[in-house]
Amino acid sequence: MDFPHVDTSLCTGCGTCASNCPIDGLWKLVENKAVFTDDRAADCIHCDTCKNNCPAGAITFSS
Structure with a gap:
């Protein structure tokens, strides 16, 4: 199963992934x-909302 991966060289820390994710607590900013x-990966519903809303294009899905 595929899970979100963040390219930290592209991530701006805007928090859009966390604020748009329908599952509370799957994302945090560090x-x-x-x-x-x-x-909490098992809670991910693989909806691509984080990826589709990331303005930097920093999120991809990988196993």
């Missing part, structure tokens, strides 16, 4: 970079 909460 040192101004988006981080997908791996220990």
Whole structure:
């Protein structure tokens, strides 16, 4: 199953991924970079909302 991956060289830390994700708490900002909460990965519904809303194009999906 595919999970979100953040290219930290592109991430601006805007938080759009976290604010648009329908599952509360899957995303957090650490040192101004988006981080997908791996220990909650099973809660991800793979809706692509984070990827589709990221203005920097920093999110891709990978297994």
